[in-house]
Amino acid sequence: MHSLDDLRAGRLRGIPRLNLKQGLEQFPEEIFALAESLEILDLSDNALSTLPEDLHRLTRLKVLFCSNNRFNHLPEALGRCAKLETIGFRSNQISEVSGAALPPSVRALTLTDNALERLPDSLGQCHQLQKLMLTGNRLSALPASLADCQRLELLRIASNRLTSLPDWLLRMPRLAWLAYAGNPLPEGFVAPPVDAPCPSIAWQDIELGAELGRGASGLIHLAHWRGQDAPLAVKLYKGAITSDGSPLAEMSACIAAGDHPQLVRLAGRIDDHPQQLPALAMQLIPAQWHNLAGPPSLASCTRDQYPDARRLSPTALRRLALGIASVCAHLHARGLSHGDLYAHNILCDDHGQCLLGDFGAASFHSTAEQPAAILLQRLEVRAFGILLSELLAHCTQPDEQLQALAEHCQQADVAQRPGFSELLALLAH
Template identity: 75%
Template structure:
């Protein structure tokens, strides 16, 4: 974190990243002294409502974050920044986005948790757009022009007011990660009315121990469950909108996912927390498991990152890929898209055993044969193909058969991609 004093004294001359959070109500003009070097500007957590019209003087600016401020519209000045690729205005009061506010090099636009009711048709002119985050707004439809964004790979439209998913959306050639839960969609796109297979546990039987981790949707603790010898994990869900959507929608998806060897085993749900927090009790994962990859960076945008020393044997790779295909077939058989099929959401060990986690972007789809069901499954098949391709780069041996399979999963004709049951059969025939 930097300060205005740092700027004014010249201590920040030549820096490429600036992070200012000092209850600002006006854009500090001193920032322009960094015009020849600044690439990432983070002004989140202030009280800003405007940006200067000459923002383009920051001619090297690639990333701009202004989340948790008081903007009511996306500033037009952004549109004149020629190098700007990533724009994040989460949790403001934005009700309007005009064509003039869209920069020509835009790759990632984050407008989560605002009050948008519509988007401009000009969004379809953003030819470089890869990532669009719109969860937690008031959108009733999407501009048809978005179909022209042929590079769009990740879209979050959960927790809006959408009454349907347009056919063109389901057939976008590169879309791989889609979240649309918690919208007033037709029957088949919402969580099942009952979840009788998930036992109800009592809070008084749970003793929380140390915190194991926290994310946008909640906090996970190690815990002791009365009458059980083995420790468990307890996830307490929060109510705030996340970048993917509603934490309660995530909880419903976890329950609906059921049991599978490549899913974290669910012991039950808790409905009587003293603070009315919904919670799930789950299997505690052994410490020898680790994340397969790391989440995307600002530069990689929609692609995971892997440790430089990540190496998989051919047998471990095959086991891992078969496991992921199997669990995806299981989920889609239950009418559930994971929505975030990434290496950073997969735990694995060196033998290739794996567990798929994080259902924050999961959404329901019809189980009967329909364009929507077929397209949504094959949309996720593209994410699977990307994952296979990335893992092949970590393998100590080449595998041309898997490479061709990854290419089939990523072909631009969505409905020509294989479904997961076919992928399971193809992968099973290899051994």
């Protein structure tokens, strides 16, 4: 975090990244003194409603965050910033996006939790776009021109007013991570009645311990259940919209996922929290397990970041691949797409034993052999193919068969990709 005083005194000259959170109502002109070095500008959590028309004077600017401010439209000054790749205007009051506000160079655009009812047709001219975050708006349709964004890989459109998912969307050649829960979609795209057993646990029987972690959808605590010897993990869900969707939708997906060796086992749900927070009690993951990778960086955009030292034996890699393919086949058979099939959502040990977590982007589809359901499943197969390619890059030995399989999963023709049942059979042999 930086201060306005340091900026005005010239003590920040030459820095590549500036983070100002001081209740700003006006864009500080002193920022232009950093034009020769500034690449990342974070003005989130202020009270801004406008940006200067000559913002393009920041000629090296690649990343701009203005979340939690007071913008009611996306500033057109952004469209004149020649190198701007990442734009984040989450949780404003944006109801309008002009095509002039979209720089051709944009790779990641976040407009989560605003008041958008439509998007400009010129969005399709953003040919570098890889990541588009639109959860929590009022969109009733997507512009058909979005089909021209052939590099698009991650799309979040949960909690809008969409009444259909267009066929062209399900056939986009690189789309791999899609979240669409919380829209008034037809019967084949909404949560079915949950038939997975999930016992009810009384809050008075739970004793919370230390915080184990926190995410966009809630907090996870160590916990003890009265009368039980083994400790648990309890996740308390927030009510706010996340970048992926509704925390309540995530909770429903966790329950609907049911039992599988590669899923965190549910002990029960808690419905009588004193603050009415929904909560789930889950098995505690062994301390020696770790996340397979870290989430994408600003530079990698849609690709996870693996530790340099991460190495997998061929046996561990195949066990991992088989485990993830198995759990995805299980989910798809239950009409559930994970939506965020990434290494950073996989917990594992050094031998390739693994658990798939984080259902924040999960969405439902028909369990019947309907064309739309098949295409939705094949989108997730591409995510698996990307994951498999990444694992192969960190394997101690090359594996031509698995490499060919990874490429088969990522082919541009969505309908020609294998399903997870077929993948399971191939991996088993």
